[in-house]
Amino acid sequence: MDRPILNDLVPVPRVWERMAAVERRLLEVTRSDDVFLTDIAQHLLQAGGKRYRPLLAQVAGELGPSDGDGPIEAGVSVELVHVGSLYHDDVIDEADSRRGRVSVNENWSNTIAILAGDFLLARASEVAAPLGEEAVALIARTYARLCEGQVAELRFSGGLDHGPDGYLHVIGGKTASLIRTSARLGAMTAGATSDDVEAISEWAWEMGLVFQMTDDVLDLIADEAFLGKPSGSDIGEGVYTLPVLYAADGPSGTEIRDLLAGGAPTDRAVIDRVIELTVAGGYVDLVTEEAFDHMRLAEEASDRIGNHELTPMLRNLDAYLLDRVAKAQTSRK
Numbered sequence: 001m002d003r004p005i006l007n008d009l010v011p012v013p014r015v016w017e018r019m020a021a022v023e024r025r026l027l028e029v030t031r032s033d034d035v036f037l038t039d040i041a042q043h044l045l046q047a048g049g050k051r052y053r054p055l056l057a058q059v060a061g062e063l064g065p066s067d068g069d070g071p072i073e074a075g076v077s078v079e080l081v082h083v084g085s086l087y088h089d090d091v092i093d094e095a096d097s098r099r100g101r102v103s104v105n106e107n108w109s110n111t112i113a114i115l116a117g118d119f120l121l122a123r124a125s126e127v128a129a130p131l132g133e134e135a136v137a138l139i140a141r142t143y144a145r146l147c148e149g150q151v152a153e154l155r156f157s158g159g160l161d162h163g164p165d166g167y168l169h170v171i172g173g174k175t176a177s178l179i180r181t182s183a184r185l186g187a188m189t190a191g192a193t194s195d196d197v198e199a200i201s202e203w204a205w206e207m208g209l210v211f212q213m214t215d216d217v218l219d220l221i222a223d224e225a226f227l228g229k230p231s232g233s234d235i236g237e238g239v240y241t242l243p244v245l246y247a248a249d250g251p252s253g254t255e256i257r258d259l260l261a262g263g264a265p266t267d268r269a270v271i272d273r274v275i276e277l278t279v280a281g282g283y284v285d286l287v288t289e290e291a292f293d294h295m296r297l298a299e300e301a302s303d304r305i306g307n308h309e310l311t312p313m314l315r316n317l318d319a320y321l322l323d324r325v326a327k328a329q330t331s332r333k
Contacts, residue, residue, distance in 0.1 A: 009316035015058045022054045022075040029076060029123050040104055040116040041123075044083050047099035052211075053078045053178060056204060057186030059314070063196045063307050070189025073127055077139055078182040080124035085146055087117030092154070093237060131189055142181040149173020158238040158263050160248040160256075167242045168209070171216075176208025199304040203314060206298035207321070213291040214321045216241035217284055220275050221325070232271040238264030243287045247278040288325055295322065 010016075030041040054075030061071030087104055089095070091113050096106040105113035121143065128135045153170045156162040183204035187197045219234050220243060234241055240248070240260070248256045256277055259270050278284060295318050302314045 009320055010055070010059060010313050012059075012062065012313070015055070015062070018058045018061065018072050018075070019051065019055060021069070021072045022051070022058070022079070025072060025076045025127075026079060029080070029127055030120065032119070037116065037119060040108060040112060041119055043101070043104055043107070043116075044086060044098060047101045049083075049099055051079065053082055053182040056179065056182040059310070059317075060183040060186035060192070060200050060204075061190040062310055063187045063192035063200060063305065064190025066189070066191040068189075070131060070191075071186045073131055074135070074185035074189045075182070077124045077128040077131075077135075078142075078178060078185065080120045080127065081139060081143055081146070082178060084117040084120030084124065085143075085150075087113045087120065089150070091117075092150070128185075131185070135185060135188065138181055138185060142177050145173045145177035147173075149175075149177070153239065156240075158240075158260075160240055160245060160260065163245060163249075164242060167245060171209060171212040172205075175212040176205050179208030179211060180205040193306065196305055196307070199301050202301035203298045203305075206294045206301065207318060209294045210291045210298065210318070210321050213242065213287055213294070214325050217243065217287055217291070217325050220244075220278060221284055230268075232275050235260075235271050235274055236264060236266065242290075243278050243283040244274065246283040246286060247274075247281050250281050250283070252277040252281055288322070291322060291325075295319075 026045050027042060030038065030045060032038045032041065057071050057075035057078060061074075086098060090098055090103045091105045091110045094105075095103050098104075103113070104116055124139060125136060128139045149170050149172065152166065152173065156166055156170065180201050184197060184201040187200050192200070216234065219231060219241070222231060230236075235244065244256070247253065248260075256274055259265065259274055265271055265274075298318055299315065302311055305311065305314075
């Protein structure tokens with residue numbers, strides 16, 4: 001997600017002042033007495049990134065009367081969970097790059113990457129501790145959900161029969177759970193009402209699903225310049241997302257299953273053919289419509305929020321995710 005665009009979508013100076021504080025705190029809390037560990041822990045943080053999760057914590061912080069540092073610390077904690085989990089993911093996926101930089105596991109080793117990821121997760125709990133027992137418990141439950149989602153994805157890897165329910169279980173754990181926690185923790189630490197905390201949490205859960213569904217669509221329809229990686233990367237890793245799962249049960253399903261019968265394909269022609277059949281069958285459009293359905297549920301939740309000045313910002317963030325798909329579809333034609 002492009003930060004200059006986000007500045008326009010969230011035109012509240014307080015939010016961006018707190019985001020600047022989040023950046024400073026991320027570097028502060030990831031310092032170790034061991035300079036080598038500091039370099040590794042900050043390797044991915046210094047590469048930049050969308051910072052979508054801490055941003056949601058700052059936006060949700062607008063729901064409460066408190067002008068303290070709670071939302072800042074919430075944003076730092078959730079970003080550390082996110083980045084720590086990415087270190088572990090790159091080991092699992094044997095990735096050689098992340099955010100335009102060589103990955104930690106590639107540059108050092110799998111063991112170093114795992115330990116650095118553990119260090120970041122430990123720091124996340126340390127940052128959350130002063131926010132209260134509920135905050136620490138929420139961070140712990142969320143990381144457990146991330147692990148459940150990752151285990152499910154590994155269990156389903158290379159398979160085409162887990163269907164929409166299995167897919168939603170994976171993305172709920174791996175993506176939506178932390179996005180929901182980001183908004184929930186930001187609202188809680190700002191002193192928002194319980195009704196507003198529940199409403200922003202529901203909004204963020206649905207938008208977390210939209211976030212991942214649109215990313216999975218883009219993996220099929222956007223070009224390498226847009227994605228920063230080749231299209232169909234998920235297919236090449238044996239991760240078959242919702243459009244491909246639908247296509248595998250459609251009229252072209254026999255051909256798709258034959259193409260993928262040997263496991264994750266390494267042949268570019270096979271990946272391109274699976275994408276072609278999926279797009280031609282209308283399954284990208286079908287999943288995009290389902291993402292719209294989740295966005296509408298998110299909007300219903302946001303309508304229950306008492307601070308109506310926040311509603312336009314939430315709607316902007318909603319629409320941006322789906323606008324990216326529309327732009328990718330246009331550029332492909």
